[in-house]
Amino acid sequence: MSEFKKATKVSAVPAGKMVTVDMGGEKVLIANDGGTYYGIGAVCTHEEWDLSEGALGGTKVTCAGHGAVWDLATGKAEFDEDLPDEPLYDVKVEGEDLYVRRRGR
Numbered sequence: 829m830s831e832f833k834k835a836t837k838v839s840a841v842p843a844g845k846m847v848t849v850d851m852g853g854e855k856v857l858i859a860n861d862g863g864t865y866y867g868i869g870a871v872c873t874h875e876e877w878d879l880s881e882g883a884l885g886g887t888k889v890t891c892a893g894h895g896a897v898w899d900l901a902t903g904k905a906e907f908d909e910d911l912p913d914e915p916l917y918d919v920k921v922e923g924e925d926l927y928v929r930r931r932g933r
């Protein structure tokens with residue numbers, strides 16, 4: 829997914845909220861921190877809980893599974909054990925829609 833693809837409506841991700849969108853089998857978490865959008869992989873690399881079920885605080889998401897704290901800017905987790913990074917996505921607004929593109933590909 830190296831090109832931007834339509835993910836969801838802007839209205840689906842108000843400030844302070846996050847959603848998981850399925851981009852053809854690739855699950856992407858889109859979060860809105862005060863009008864700035866972030867995109868990371870939505871499936872926790874610990875035991876595959878959906879990160880949108882967790883808690884969003886600023887640019888951090890706490891996984892509802894076992895409490896790993898994910899940084900939306902870096903895709904890295906703070907946890908008792910080392911976890912593989914989440915992939916990062918660029919998010920852009922176009923009209924009423926949000927588009928995502930996987931970074932670094």
Ligand code: FES
Nearest residue numbers: 872875891893894
């Ligand atoms: S599944 Fe996310 S911390 Fe365990």
